Amino acid sequence: MLHKTSGIVISYILYRETSIIVKVYTEKFGIQTYIENGVRSSKGKNKIALFQPLTILDLVVYHDPKKDINRLSEIKCPNPLLSIPYNIKKSSIALFINEILSKSLKEHAENIEMYNFLITSIDSLDKKETQFENFHLVFLLHFAFYIGFGAESATEIKNQLYEFALQIPIDKVHESSINLLLKSNYEDFLPLKREHRSQVLDILIGFYQIHIEGFGEIKSVSVLKTVLDS
Known part of the structure; x- marks a missing residue:
């Protein structure tokens, strides 16, 4: 049919x-x-x-x-992507998000709220002209709620990582950044130092790894970090 x-x-x-x-x-x-x-x-x-x-x-x-x-x-294709394919930083973020989706989306059923979130996310990345360096971090924190394991605070993430004995350092600066990102949307911008952004990303990938079976390594991370830090 x-x-x-x-x-x-x-x-x-x-x-x-x-x-x-x-x-x-x-x-x-x-x-x-x-x-x-x-x-x-x-x-x-x-x-x-x-x-x-x-x-x-x-x-x-x-x-x-x-x-x-x-x-x-x-x-x-009524609305082709206008900037993502032609902006190396945006395309690196998109490549990373796409790899996250390929490892996370498994349900063969309608989920309108999740679908609308993804459409809005792609559209936001495509339209943003500046200050999108933290886009993937905000995406990871918000997307986790749609796939069933969203955290309310950095402390919750920290405790779960420790529970699974994942050796990822989390200090007060990381916790503060994650708490601010949890309250952010794509239009907000939190100025993060390069090393802090990279470390927060490692924490959030670890958070996904303990919740999604077979999640494994994210191959696009090295490219993303290199491009965003250039």
Whole structure:
């Protein structure tokens, strides 16, 4: 059966000569996997540029909950990203956020509040012109609530890390920064020293690791830190 839904591209892999298999976080069905034929062919009606991570698409999809992979019928990109692909700092943040999403989004069910949060986050990053160096930290703290383990304070995060014997140093400066970030939104800006931003990021990744099974290493962290500190 055909359904209309919007969706956020998470990732894709090449399939056969001209096709891809793409993961999309959809408004109606949660995380879904689709096959798109001919997208890598010069004769294909859709181009692979439509499937870059965090691109927001309007879709008509075939949906059978019994299948692991469904098909796409129609694809439109009404509001392409205007700055994220062309700003190295923003694209590094987007790459990091995309990796977090790929490891965190597992439900095959509608979650309108989470979906709207992600759409708003992507739109905010794309539109911000300055002072987005802490964007990923605010994202991590707020996104944790939507996937079930949000913390109310830095002390709560600290205690949970210690409970799991995760050896990540957390001093008073880190706690203060996290508490301020918890109260912040994307429009606020907290001036953090480079080393503090990097250390807070390590703390928050550790926080995710103890809550999400198989979360593992985040490969994009080194690139993110290098670009933001340049």
